[in-house]
Amino acid sequence: MVEYNDLIFEISRPGRVGYSLPKSDVESVDLQEKLPKHLIRDEEEAADLPEVSELQLVRHYTALSNKNHGIDNGFYPLGSCTMKYNPKINEDIARLPGFSRIHPYQQAETTQGAFELLYNLQEELAVITGMDAISLQPSAGAQGEWTGLMMVRAYHEQKGESRNKVLVPDSAHGTNPASASVAGFDTATIPSDENGLVDLEELKKHVDSDTAALMLTNPNTLGLFETEIEEIAKVVHDAGGLLYYDGANANAILGKTTPGAMGFDIVHLNLHKTFTTPHGGGGPGAGPVGVKEDLIPYLPVPRIEKDGESYVLNSDYPLSIGRVKGYHGNFGILVRAYTYIRTMGAEGLSEVSEGAVLHANYLRKRLEEHFESPYKQLCKHEFVLSGSRQKKLGVRTLDMAKRLLDFGYHPPTIYFPLNVEEGLMIEPTETESKETMDAFADAMIQIAKEVEENPGIVLEAPHTTVVGRLDEVQAARKPIVRYTKEKDAQKKKDTVKA
Amino acid sequence: MNLVVTLTESALDKLKTTEIKEEQYPRIDADIAGGCGISVKFTLVFDEPRRNDSVIEYDGIQIHIDLFTKRYLDEETQIDYNDEQGFLVGESFASSACAIELH
Structure with a gap:
């Protein structure tokens, strides 16, 4: 072979x-x-x-x-990514001919069922987020962020205000400042305090009449819930700024609280994380955006609305930021997310966040004595360890991540968030069994012991994969990204010589 | 790989006049930032020896490099110094592979 x-x-x-x-x-x-x-x-x-x-x-x-390594063939504890199981019933429903064989250019009368699904999904996501209206158009989280920020801009401009600054805590997702820049804003970073939460005093120093919005990920990328969330919201609102909620970590709060209840004006969700639509390999994803009433006029168009017994597309919103995605978003992904919500029900979704938080804390407790644990309080759906202890012994987090491949696990997110030295961000999700988590914890503990007793095995890992450690320096500095016949011929010549 | 480290005159002057704690040595360290792909930035720090360090001597100064950092360094690495930016080490790089975090 x-x-x-x-x-x-x-x-x-x-x-x-x-x-x-x-x-x-x-x-x-x-x-x-x-x-x-x-x-x-x-x-x-x-x-x-x-x-x-x-x-x-x-x-x-x-x-x-x-x-390839996917959730169907192994544990995938990639922090912040919520790599949970994608139930196969989602696939069954998305493949029904009534969903899979329609075309967005069909007459609306002939696609009422699809529109009904999209309308219902909008309504359900509005309840889940505590928002007043939802747009399903954005194709993933970062586009959701950008859509939200364009609405922030439109909102302030309509009020005759020119606000150019977006505040982003250092524990936010990396896409937040990037999206703010793409939307034309300047960004300012708010440092975390010693507990890994937004430093309220620092926030107050940065908030002023130029503040357009604060983008907050809650729970943050350390897996910690912002306990001062009401005060944070008040500080920003009092200065005339808006509050943007990055809902990428919504898996921890489903059915428990909502961004709306926390005082937020805009939120995006990652259906490919929280709502079990497949992701990895670049998508497609879905990043619906929800807003409070004041921002509804700025939502993307066309909007799917109910008119009597029919569902219609309405573009009659003159203040809208316009269309942000072709057709009606990534429809197949939206069908899968809707299926998940309907099969779980409200109680089921609430149990999801309980399971996600319980699993993360269980794993954290099993590992905390073997690795530095910079934040010791209860976490939400994920937690962050530091490889600083192993670094002193000459082994880095990247080496340990490579060694995990030998045990058949996808490594956690590494070197993120940036405010943790040699960080390992672990998110087990609620869909894993105790046996899987225990086996993963055993592997991590064994690796920690190897670092002390037999570091060579970690430094040279992986040993059991199809290819060993790649030359990342060469790949970054002299990348070959296109196949050419000449190179193929040269390779064959070299092989013969060898 | 034979690693060659050179220091500019300003870097050498600064190192010779810097007070270093007992048991600490200058070290070229790979500082990694991740999230979506990784970027590696080389820095000069002062800390204790690590188990798998290589030690390179330059004009009487012992510079430590751990195995991990050594893998990422070019064969020839220059250390420079200026008052605004401090020590500048080699050529940093970023991996364009967005494989670690999907957002």
């Missing part, structure tokens, strides 16, 4: 095809003769497509998929 470790271009052979067509019943023509010369590509210009049989193609991609 060695050949299936090769690139598809390397197993290609001239003339091999992966299809069969019936014999043509019309006479063949020579295109070289019939077409003008300038339309005929010579060999050098021709698209260099691989030529393989159907079976080779199937084996090649199946082999590739087997090398």
Whole structure:
């Protein structure tokens, strides 16, 4: 099966095809003769497509998929990403022909069922977030952030105010300051206090008449709930700023509290995290945005509304920031999230956050004596450890992450948040069993012991994966991102020589 | 890999006049920031020896580098110093792979 470790271009052979067509019943023509010369590509210009049989193609991609690590084949405790199980019923429903075989350009009368689902999802997400209206358009969290910030801008401009500063705590998601910059704002970082929470005094120093909004992730990326949330909201609102809630960590608060109850004006959710739609590999995701009443006029259009017994698209919102995504968002993902919400119900969603918090605290307690634990209080859905103790012994967090691969685990998020030295951000999620968490904890504890007793095994890890430690320096400094025939030929020559 | 570390005159002057605590040595350290891809920034710090350190001597000064940092350094690394930015070490880099955190 060695050949299936090769690139598809390397197993290609001239003339091999992966299809069969019936014999043509019309006479063949020579295109070289019939077409003008300038339309005929010579060999050098021709698209260099691989030529393989159907079976080779199937084996090649199946082999590739087997090398991938996903939630269906292993524990994936990637902090902040909520890599929980994606129930298969979501897939069943999303594949129903009434959802999968419709087109967004169909007449609205013929897609009422799909519109009803989108409308209901909007209503349910509004309840879950404590907001007054939802747009399902944004295609993922960062686009949700940008959409929210564009509404912040439109809101202040409509009031005749020019506010250019967005405040972001250092424990926020990295996308927050990036989204603020893309939306044209200046950002100011609010440092955390010794407990890992927003330093209220620092916040007060930064808030002024130029403050457009505060973007807060709650619980933050340390997995800690902002206990002074009401005071934080008051400080920003009193200065005329808006409060933006990054709901990427909503898995910890479902059915317990809402951003609306905390005083927030805008929120985005990551359906691909909290609401079990698949993610990884770049998407697609979904990042619906919710707003309080004052901001409804600025929501993206068209909006899906109910008119009597029918569902309609309404673009009659002159202050809207416009459309932010083609059609109605990533519809297939929205169907999966709606299925999850309906199958779980309100009580089920509340149990989700209880499970997520219980699991994170269980794992934290099992690991805290083996690694530095900078924040000792109860956490929410995730927690952060530091590899600073191991660093003193010459082993880094990245080495330990690589060693985890040998045990079949995807490593946690590492070196984030930035305010923790050699950070390991672990989020087990509610969908894992105690046995899985115990086995992961045992692996982490073994690695901590190896660092002390046999560091070489950690420093040279991974040992059991298809490829060993990659040369990340070379990859970053001299990346080769495109296959060319010449390089393939050179590689074959080198192989022969070796 | 044979690692060559050179110090500019200003870096050497600064190192020779810096008071370093007992049991501490100058160290080239890889400072990593993650979240979405990783970036590696090289810094000069003063701390205790680590178990798998390589020690490079330059004009009487012992510079420590741990195995992890050594992997990321270029073969030739220069240390410079100026009053505004402090010590500047080698060429930092960022990985463009957004594989660690999906947001």
